[in-house]
Amino acid sequence: MNLMIKDQIKIYLQKYVKDGQIEISVPENEKFGHYSTNTAMRLAKTRRENPMKIAKDIADFLMKNSNGYFSKIDVASPGFVNFWISEKILQKELAKIIAEKSKYGKPNKKTLRQAQGLKKIQIEFISANPTGLLTIGNGRGGFLGDTLGNLLKFYGHKVEKEYYVNDAKASAQIKELGKTVVGEGTSYLTEYLEEKISAKKSALRSLKKKIKNKEKLYAEAGALIAKEIQNENKKFIKKKLKIKFNNWFSEENLYKKKLVDKLLKTLKDKNLVYKKEGAIWFKTSEFGDPEDRVLIRQTGEPTYFLPDLVYHLDKFKNRKFDDVVDIWGADHHGYGPRLRAGLQALDVKKDRLHIMIVQLVRLVKGGEEFKMSKRKGVFVALEDLIDEVGIDVARFFFLMSNPETHMDFDMDLAKEKSLKNPVYYIQYAAVRCAGIFKKIGKLPKPDYSFLSAESDIALIKILARYPEIIEEAAKNYNPQILIRYSMNLAKKFHNFYENERILGEKKEIASARLTLVKASLVIFKSVFSILGIDIPKKM
């Protein structure tokens, strides 16, 4: 009971196979069935028999031993077994959607726990440098992290989304920023930064008066402006990106709580560090890193690596996350081995840290790469892009492409296409779906056996696949699968809508079809809420 169709087929198959892996796939071509397996070809190897013969054997066996679950089982060369699910079973699945509503698609908690699949997961993303506006790259990582968080939570994990605030006064970046802020440098200098500086003119003046030590002044001035920038970014993330973080974790706090010193001492005690050329090095090369890394510079200040290690240890050891997902831009990928090695040295198993690398986004306009804006210091600020195309389109667009591939963001296309963007396509389907209820009166109790038209069945089939899609996306940390599913669902719904009518049909048919529409709306709402996209009231 309560199994996904795919798993039910597996169970029937196991009666025949007993040993070995079973794979069930969904063929692209309808003529190869609703579901399909290559089991016979796999068995052919070990049994040294003709795969077609095994396939026929499987088909006969399952047809007899599956209680009418399948309406047809076929074999195809060179040894596929193809399954057609009986209409009755599909109609039953529809009843399940209606009964479970927004819970449909979630795996059973007990099952999840038994399979050791229920985890406490942290996802850290965006965590932008406090030196300027958020970039489009931040957006790509941000939407990925947010959606992945929604997905894993829906699947049943305990999920926390976190933003690491780079606000440490000891950081070289903050000092470098401070140097610019007090007029002694040009790093990170943009018109945007100048605006921030002039807004804080008087506070900066009094800092200059109060603090004579240059290094200290840089740190304080940098931190002051960095905080302004971070606050602005934070507001933007909440209001415009509509991403809700559970925590905003301050790097500076790690220093305040003396955790950085403490880790350094631990590392010394464990004999994992040494001094060379006036700096303190971590023996990361003994744990899989290509070379050792500096923890404390010649100047006596820590590198980014040291507090970051403290931060990650805190995630694993103090806050006890089973898995931690870090989403980084491609320019950070070289940093991974060092962090992993550091964690390994401190007894955190490597595979508990998932680093997702998001490839950089290149902006293209008029067929050429877009030039960086002097005023803002970025190619295009994420905010500008969102103002231009809207949050739903921006979000959908980024989620559509595999984060690991390089993405050319064509500005002309994004604008031009905005009316024909796939996001409108799926939103329109959902709007049509919701619209039907408004115009329909009372109907008798539905009898699902009326749902046997081709487009009825096609729609039920895709609705019933939702739990499988959720599982696949969650297990692979891949929200992109949901994007494709949503487009597919919308297509099937539009098709149903064009082919079959509800108003004006006989009451029995209208009632059954209305239930199908109701179930569709359940799935639309569910998938949209994971993707973080609105269903408009009207279009």
Next chain:
RNA sequence: GCCCUUGUAGUUCAAUGGAUAGAACAGGGGACUUCUAAUCCCCUAAUGUAGGUUCGAUUCCUACCGAGGGCACCA
């Protein structure tokens, strides 16, 4: 130089080692007196090159060619 990622229709993206490589946009042709035509239906069109592994390769391996990124006591 070394390391990571990547190369699929005109364009943007798909394809746990499986069947005739899927969609969308663009292009061509059709469909509303109807629950919203922002829709539906049909057509045209692609695996960078050369080898290897096997029943089977877009997928795995090797070389080459092209693109992006990294190789800090920046983050």
